[in-house]
Amino acid sequence: MSAVTETDGAARAAPSAIAEAGTSVSFEAVTVAYRGTTVLKSFSLEVQPGEIVALIGPSGSGKTTALRAVAGFVRPTGGRVRIGGEDVTDVAPYSRGLGMVVQNYALFPHMRVDANVAFGLRAQGAPRDLTQRRIDECLAIVGMSQYAHRFPRELSGGQQQRVAIARALAIRPRVLLLDEPLSALDAQIRRNMVDEIARLHRELPTLTVLYVTHDQSEALTLAERIAILRDGALSAYGASRTLYRRPPNRFVAEFLGRANIMPVKVESIDERNGLGTVRFRDEVVRAQAGPRVLAGRAALLCVRPHALSVTSDPAANAVAGTVAAALWQGEANSITLDADGVSIRLSMPPYLEAPQLGSRLSVAFAPEDATLLAEETPGDG
Amino acid sequence: MLVWSRGGRALAWLAGGLLFAVVYGAPIVVIALGSIAGHWNGVLPSDFTLRHFGEALSGDSSSELRVSIITGFVASLVAIVLGTWAALALRAMRTALRRILDLAFFIPSAVPSVSVGLGLLVAFSQRPLLLNGTIWIVLIAHLVLVSAFAYGSVSAGLVRLAPEYEQVAESLGAQPFYRLRRVTLPLVLPYLVGAFSLAFALSMGELGATAMVYPPGWVTMPVGIFALTDRGDVFNGAALTMVLVAVTLVVLVGLSRISNRAAAP
Amino acid sequence: MADAAAPVRAAPIRIPAGLWVVPPATVLAIIFFYPLALIARQAAIGNDGIPSFAYAAQVFATAAFHSALVHTVQIAGAATIGCLILGFIFALLLSFVPFAGSQFIARLIETYVALPTFLVALAFTFIYGSAGLLNGGLMAVLGLPRPPVDFLYSPWGVILAEVTVYTPFVMRPLLAAFSLVDRAQIEVASSLGARPAQIVREIILPAALPALLAGGSLCLLLTVNEFGIVLFIGAKGVITLPLMVYDKAIQEFDYTTACVIAIVNVILSLALYSLYRVLVLQFGGRRAGLV
Numbered sequence: 001m002s003a004v005t006e007t008d009g010a011a012r013a014a015p016s017a018i019a020e021a022g023t024s025v026s027f028e029a030v031t032v033a034y035r036g037t038t039v040l041k042s043f044s045l046e047v048q049p050g051e052i053v054a055l056i057g058p059s060g061s062g063k064t065t066a067l068r069a070v071a072g073f074v075r076p077t078g079g080r081v082r083i084g085g086e087d088v089t090d091v092a093p094y095s096r097g098l099g100m101v102v103q104n105y106a107l108f109p110h111m112r113v114d115a116n117v118a119f120g121l122r123a124q125g126a127p128r129d130l131t132q133r134r135i136d137e138c139l140a141i142v143g144m145s146q147y148a149h150r151f152p153r154e155l156s157g158g159q160q161q162r163v164a165i166a167r168a169l170a171i172r173p174r175v176l177l178l179d180e181p182l183s184a185l186d187a188q189i190r191r192n193m194v195d196e197i198a199r200l201h202r203e204l205p206t207l208t209v210l211y212v213t214h215d216q217s218e219a220l221t222l223a224e225r226i227a228i229l230r231d232g233a234l235s236a237y238g239a240s241r242t243l244y245r246r247p248p249n250r251f252v253a254e255f256l257g258r259a260n261i262m263p264v265k266v267e268s269i270d271e272r273n274g275l276g277t278v279r280f281r282d283e284v285v286r287a288q289a290g291p292r293v294l295a296g297r298a299a300l301l302c303v304r305p306h307a308l309s310v311t312s313d314p315a316a317n318a319v320a321g322t323v324a325a326a327l328w329q330g331e332a333n334s335i336t337l338d339a340d341g342v343s344i345r346l347s348m349p350p351y352l353e354a355p356q357l358g359s360r361l362s363v364a365f366a367p368e369d370a371t372l373l374a375e376e377t378p379g380d381g
Numbered sequence: 382m383l384v385w386s387r388g389g390r391a392l393a394w395l396a397g398g399l400l401f402a403v404v405y406g407a408p409i410v411v412i413a414l415g416s417i418a419g420h421w422n423g424v425l426p427s428d429f430t431l432r433h434f435g436e437a438l439s440g441d442s443s444s445e446l447r448v449s450i451i452t453g454f455v456a457s458l459v460a461i462v463l464g465t466w467a468a469l470a471l472r473a474m475r476t477a478l479r480r481i482l483d484l485a486f487f488i489p490s491a492v493p494s495v496s497v498g499l500g501l502l503v504a505f506s507q508r509p510l511l512l513n514g515t516i517w518i519v520l521i522a523h524l525v526l527v528s529a530f531a532y533g534s535v536s537a538g539l540v541r542l543a544p545e546y547e548q549v550a551e552s553l554g555a556q557p558f559y560r561l562r563r564v565t566l567p568l569v570l571p572y573l574v575g576a577f578s579l580a581f582a583l584s585m586g587e588l589g590a591t592a593m594v595y596p597p598g599w600v601t602m603p604v605g606i607f608a609l610t611d612r613g614d615v616f617n618g619a620a621l622t623m624v625l626v627a628v629t630l631v632v633l634v635g636l637s638r639i640s641n642r643a644a645a646p
Numbered sequence: 647m648a649d650a651a652a653p654v655r656a657a658p659i660r661i662p663a664g665l666w667v668v669p670p671a672t673v674l675a676i677i678f679f680y681p682l683a684l685i686a687r688q689a690a691i692g693n694d695g696i697p698s699f700a701y702a703a704q705v706f707a708t709a710a711f712h713s714a715l716v717h718t719v720q721i722a723g724a725a726t727i728g729c730l731i732l733g734f735i736f737a738l739l740l741s742f743v744p745f746a747g748s749q750f751i752a753r754l755i756e757t758y759v760a761l762p763t764f765l766v767a768l769a770f771t772f773i774y775g776s777a778g779l780l781n782g783g784l785m786a787v788l789g790l791p792r793p794p795v796d797f798l799y800s801p802w803g804v805i806l807a808e809v810t811v812y813t814p815f816v817m818r819p820l821l822a823a824f825s826l827v828d829r830a831q832i833e834v835a836s837s838l839g840a841r842p843a844q845i846v847r848e849i850i851l852p853a854a855l856p857a858l859l860a861g862g863s864l865c866l867l868l869t870v871n872e873f874g875i876v877l878f879i880g881a882k883g884v885i886t887l888p889l890m891v892y893d894k895a896i897q898e899f900d901y902t903t904a905c906v907i908a909i910v911n912v913i914l915s916l917a918l919y920s921l922y923r924v925l926v927l928q929f930g931g932r933r934a935g936l937v
Contacts, residue, residue, distance in 0.1 A: 072551075073548055073551075093548075093552050094552070094554045096552075098552055099552065100549055100553075102545050102549060104543070106543070106546050106548075106549045108546060108550075108563075108567075110567045119550065119553055119555070120554045123560075123563070164549075168552075168553070171553055177552075390743055393739060397736070397739040397743075400735070400736075405754070405755070407769070407773065408765065408766050408769030408770070408810065411773055411779070412768060412769050412772070414772075421772075421777075421782075422777075422782060424779055424782055424783040463670050463674075466669065466670045467670035467671070467674075470664075471667060476664070482667060485674065485679075486670075488916070491867060491916060491918075491919035492871075492912055492915055492916070493871035493887075493891075493911050494871065494888075495888040495889075495891045495908070496888075496908040497678070497681070499891060499895055499901075499905065499908050500681030500684060500685045501677075501681050503684045503688060503905065504680055504681035521677050525677050528674070528678075582761075586764075586874075588762065588763075588877070589873035589888060592873075592896070593895060593896065603762055603764065603874070606764070607764070607877065607878065610768060610771070615768075622765055625762065626761060630760075633760055
C-alpha cells in the first residue's frame with residue numbers, strides 16, 4: 001500500500017498531510033444475499049472524494065452490510081464495488097487501503113495504545129521511523145498523545161474510540177469507514193465525540209468518510225450527504241440540508257428529524273414559485289410543493305415542529321387545533337395539538353406560559369418551511 | 382436460600398461438610414498419611430518417616446518422575462499445536478464436512494484408553510511404522526488421549542473471540558499469517574495455557590493405554606505406582622502418588638497464575 | 647441497532663480454508679483411526695484370515711465375556727446413579743445454601759478432576775482394605791478375629807470409588823444450571839409458604855433435569871471405560887471389559903480375543919457418547935467434563 005512507502009519530507013504534524021488526495025467510493029448495483037434473504041438489493045451510490053456521507057436507516061435496512069461490502073468482509077452476490085475508480089470487489093480486505101472503526105472499538109487488549117496505532121503500519125512492513133512519526137501524528141490529532149503507553153483497559157469508552165480512530169488514520173486510508181462508532185458511548189460523551197469527528201473532518205478535508213448510524217441527529221450534524229436505506233434499498237440520497245428541508249417522501253420526512261404530517265387536499269399550484277395552496281380541514285394554507293404533487297389530488301403537508309409558532313393573526317398561514325398535551329422539557333415546552341385526529345407538535349420557549357389544555361391554538365409557518373409530499377402509494381419510499 | 386433458619390443452615394452445612402470430608406477429604410489425607418507412615422496397624426499410622434519418598438524416587442523408580450513429566454510435557458505440547466491448528470482450520474470452514482471433522486476430533490476422548498493402547502500396539506507392531514517397544518508409542522498414546530481435550534478447549538476459546546478484532550486487523554492491512562500471529566493467537570493464549578494444563582494433568586494420571594504399550598525403559602509414574610502396590614509395597618506407592626499429585630498441582634496452579642496475569646482485565 | 651443479518655465473514659478470496667485442516671486430520675487418522683480400524687479388522691477376521699464373525703461369536707459365547715459385560719454394565723449403572731444422587735446433593739448445598747467458602751470448595755472439586763482415578767482406589771485399600779483403617783479399627787474396638795468389612799473386593803468397592811471420582815462430572819453442569827435459576831422464584835415460593843423439599847421438587851429439579859441427563863450420560867461413558875480403579879482394587883471376581891482387554895493382551899498374549907472385546911467396548915462407548923452429545927444439544931450446548 002502506498003501509504004507506507006511514500007516519503008514524508010520534514011516531520012510535521014500538519015493534519016492535512018495525513019490523508020492522500022481524496023478517493024471516491026462507488027457502489028454499482030451491489031446485491032448481497034444471505035441464506036435466502038436479500039440484505040442489499042441492487043444498491044448504487046456514488047461518494048465523492050473528501051466527502052463525508054452518512055448511511056442511515058432502521059434496523060435491517062442494509063446499511064452495515066453496505067459498509068462491510070466496501071471493507072471486503074461481505075462478498076456481493078451481484079454488482080461491483082469501486083474505490084477510487086478501481087474495482088475492488090475481488091480484492092482481499094487487507095489490500096483495500098481502508099481504515100475501519102467499529103462500535104465496540106476492538107482495540108487489541110494485549111497491546112498498548114501506541115502498538116495499537118502502529119499495528120497497520122507494522123503489518124505492512126513500514127520502516128520504524130515512519131511508524132513512530134505516524135503514531136505521534138495520529139495520537140496528536142485525536143488528542144490522546146499522553147496515553148501512548150497505556151493499555152486499552154485503562155481507558156474510558158470515549159478515549160478508546162479516539163485511539164481506534166487514530167489507529168485507522170495511521171495507515172493513511174483512502175476511505176475511513178465508521179460503523180456506528182458512537183453507539184456504545186454515554187450520551188454526554190457521544191455529544192463530545194460528534195464534535196471531535198466534525199473537527200477531524202475539517203482538519204482532514206481530503207479524507208472520504210462513510211459513516212453508518214441509526215441516529216439521525218449524528219447524520220445531520222456530521223454528513224454532507226445522507227443516504228437513507230430501507231429494506232435493503234436506497235430510499236433517498238442527497239445533501240443533508242436538502243433532504244431535511246425538502247424530504248422527497250414521507251419515510252424520509254419522518255426518519256430524518258421529527259415532522260408533522262397532515263393530510264390535505266391540493267387546490268392549486270403556482271407555477272412561478274412552486275407554492276401549492278392546500279386545504280386542511282377548513283383552513284387554507286400554502287406550502288412548497290414537492291415532486292408529483294398535483295392540483296385536485298390529496299397530498300401530505302410536512303412541517304417540522306420548530307417551524308411552527310403560535311399566532312393570533314387570522315390572516316397568517318396557519319393551522320389550528322386544540323391543545324392535547326403540554327410537556328415542559330427544560331429547554332422548551334413541547335406542545336401537542338389535536339386537529340380532528342391529526343397530531344401537530346410544536347415547541348414553545350420555556351419562559352412563556354404554557355397554554356391551557358383544551359384551548360384552541362393557531363400555529364403559523366412560512367410556506368417555504370413546509371413541504372407538500374405526494375400521497376404515499378404502496379412501493380413508495 | 383433454601384434453608385432460612387440459622388440452625389437449619391448450620392445443620393445442612395455440617396451434614397454436607399461431613400459428607401464432603403469423608404468422600405473427598407479422606408482419600409487425600411489417607412494417602413498423605415500412608416506416604417509418611419512407618420507402620421500402620423490399626424486406625425492410625427505410627428513411626429512417621431520420609432524414607433518412602435527416598436525409596437520411591439531412587440533405584441528402579443528414579444526415572445519414573447522424569448519419564449512422566451517429559452511424556453506429559455511433550456504430549457500436551459503436540460496436542461496443543463494439533464488442536465489449535467485443527468480448531469483454526471475448522472473455524473474457517475462452512476461446509477457440512479466441518480461438523481463431521483469436529484466430531485472426529487472429539488471421538489478419541491470417548492474411546493476407552495485400553496482400546497487406544499491395544500490399537501497402537503496392533504498398528505505399530507507391523508509395517509510400515511514399527512514403533513512397538515520405543516518411547517514414541519507411549520508419547521503417541523498420550524497424545525491421542527489428550528488431543529480431544531486440547532482441541533475442545535481451544536475451540537471453545539476461539540468461539541468466544543469477538544470477530545471484530547480480526548476484522549479490524551484485516552482492514553488495517555494485516556495479511557492472514559500476520560493477523561494469526563499478532564492478533565488471534567495472543568487473544569486465545571489464555572485458553573491454550575488452560576488446555577495445556579488440563580492435558581498435562583490427564584497425561585500424568587494416564588494408566589490404561591500406557592499399561593498396554595510401555596517399553597521397559599520408559600515407565601511412567603502411574604505404572605510404577607501400580608507395580609509397587611501390586612507387590613504389596615503400599616507405602617512407597619502412596620509416596621510416589623503424593624509426588625505425582627504434587628507435580629500435577631504445581632504445574633496446574635503455576636500455569637493458571639500465568640494465564641490469569643496474561644488475561645488481566 | 648445495526649443489521650444483524652449481514653454475514654460476518656465473506657467467502658475467502660484466498661486458498662480454500664478446507665485445505666488447512668488436512669495436516670491435523672491426517673495425523674489424527676494415522677494415530678487414531680488407523681489403529682481403530684486395525685482392531686476392528688482383527689476382530690472380524692479372527693484367527694482365520696477371512697472376514698467372518700465366527701471368532702467373535704465364539705468369544706461372545708464364553709462365560710468370561712458374559713461376566714465381564716454384565717459387570718461393566720452393572721458397575722457403570724450403579725456408579726452413575728450414585729454420582730447423580732451425590733452430585734445433586736452437593737450441588738444443591740453449594741448453590742442454594744450459601745456459605746463463605748463455596749467458591750473454594752467448587753474449585754477444589756475441579757482440581758480433583760485433574761487427579762488420577764486410581765488415587766481413590768489406592769486410598770480405599772488403605773481405608774477399607776482387609777489390613778486397612780476401618781477393619782483395623784473395628785477389630786480393635788469390637789475384638790473381632792477377622793476383618794468384618796469386605797466389600798472392597800466386590801463390585802461395590804469399584805462402584806464406591808467410581809462415585810467418588812466421577813461425581814464432579816455431574817456437579818459441573820448442575821452448578822451451571824443452578825446458577826441460572828432465578829433466585830427470585832425461590833424467594834417468592836418461600837414467602838408463599840413452600841417448604842424446602844417442595845421447592846426442590848417443583849422449582850429446582852426441573853431446572854436440573856437437563857444437566858442431570860447430560861451429566862449422567864457422561865458418567866455412564868466414563869465409568870464404562872474406567873480402568874485404573876478396577877486394576878488397583880484388583881478383586882478376583884470383578885472383571886470389566888477394559889480390564890479383560892488388558893488381561894487378554896498383556897497377560898495371555900491373545901491379541902485376537904482382546905481385539906474382539908475391545909471392539910465391543912468401543913461400540914458401547916461410542917453409543918454412550920452419541921447419547922451424551924444428543925442430550926447436551928438439548929441442554930443448549932453446555933459441555934462439562936468431556937469438553
